[in-house]
Amino acid sequence: MADPLKSTETPKTGSSRPPPLPPSAARTAVAPSGKPGALARLKAFLVIRKIRVEAWVRRRPILTATIAALLVLGGAAGAYVAVEGVPELDVEVDLFAPQTISEARAAVRARPADPGAHRALGHALWAKRKRHAALLSYGRALALDKGAADGDMADHLVASFGGRDQDLAEALIWKNKIVGAQDGLEALVKSPRRKVRWGAVHTLDKLEKGTRGNWETAYVLDLDSSDCDVRRNAVEKLGAIGTKRSIAALRAERADDEKTGGWFKSRCLGDRLDEAEQKILARR
Numbered sequence: 001m002a003d004p005l006k007s008t009e010t011p012k013t014g015s016s017r018p019p020p021l022p023p024s025a026a027r028t029a030v031a032p033s034g035k036p037g038a039l040a041r042l043k044a045f046l047v048i049r050k051i052r053v054e055a056w057v058r059r060r061p062i063l064t065a066t067i068a069a070l071l072v073l074g075g076a077a078g079a080y081v082a083v084e085g086v087p088e089l090d091v092e093v094d095l096f097a098p099q100t101i102s103e104a105r106a107a108v109r110a111r112p113a114d115p116g117a118h119r120a121l122g123h124a125l126w127a128k129r130k131r132h133a134a135l136l137s138y139g140r141a142l143a144l145d146k147g148a149a150d151g152d153m154a155d156h157l158v159a160s161f162g163g164r165d166q167d168l169a170e171a172l173i174w175k176n177k178i179v180g181a182q183d184g185l186e187a188l189v190k191s192p193r194r195k196v197r198w199g200a201v202h203t204l205d206k207l208e209k210g211t212r213g214n215w216e217t218a219y220v221l222d223l224d225s226s227d228c229d230v231r232r233n234a235v236e237k238l239g240a241i242g243t244k245r246s247i248a249a250l251r252a253e254r255a256d257d258e259k260t261g262g263w264f265k266s267r268c269l270g271d272r273l274d275e276a277e278q279k280i281l282a283r284r
Helices: 023-027 036-059 059-084 099-108 115-127 131-144 150-158 166-175 178-189 192-206 210-220 228-241 244-257 272-284
Strands: none
Touching: 023 166, 036 166, 036 192, 036 228, 099 115, 115 131, 115 150, 131 150, 166 192, 178 192, 178 228, 192 210, 210 228, 228 272, 244 272
16 A cells, blocks of 8 residues: 555646635735835835935035034033033023113113113113213112122223213212222222222222222322322322332432422422331331
């Protein structure tokens, strides 16, 4: 008897077509299609985009490096803020500061009790060279809040020395303790204009930032005055508070003083120069 497992005869089905699939296999079969499936289309799209991006990067190496650096910095900043929090600023930044006088005045009308609005109006007026009006606006801002001064206000007040508003600027600085004006005032101590330098000296004193050196500097400059009384007062004061620097100034003044005398006119300083120098030397 022949082994049925080794039979090579094809079963006769009455047809050359293969037998039908069982129901379970028919349900899992996928009919062939002329179009690719959704997954295949997505993969192709991603491949094409990758190729285009790589080509774009190769054509723009500098721009690509810049973008990468910005991304790194942005990530570092984000990490810092996440750990440390948003840093506090030492200056007040007003993102909505008015750009024109009319806008600033409108802001003041809308917020008359806001010192920042008055300060902003002062800045706008100063920019248009309306300096007296600017100082008046600064005064209103400081009347509402003694701490309303910013760096620009301090600079503008110092810049008013030597003009008609110097007295007003001095008062606003020392009455409101605007210590931000200190550096500018110390520079004015060396001014060749007597009112300017002495205004700076006295304002610094009222701010409790004055020094004996400021007084000495101002008195040394007074020696160049055309007013004899001013020069005599300077010599006397230098004898009381002067240092080695004053001695050099007094000796230089002696030669000029000798030119002021004559047959019928005494010298302006005379022996005062020697007396002042001796007082200074006695303290050394």
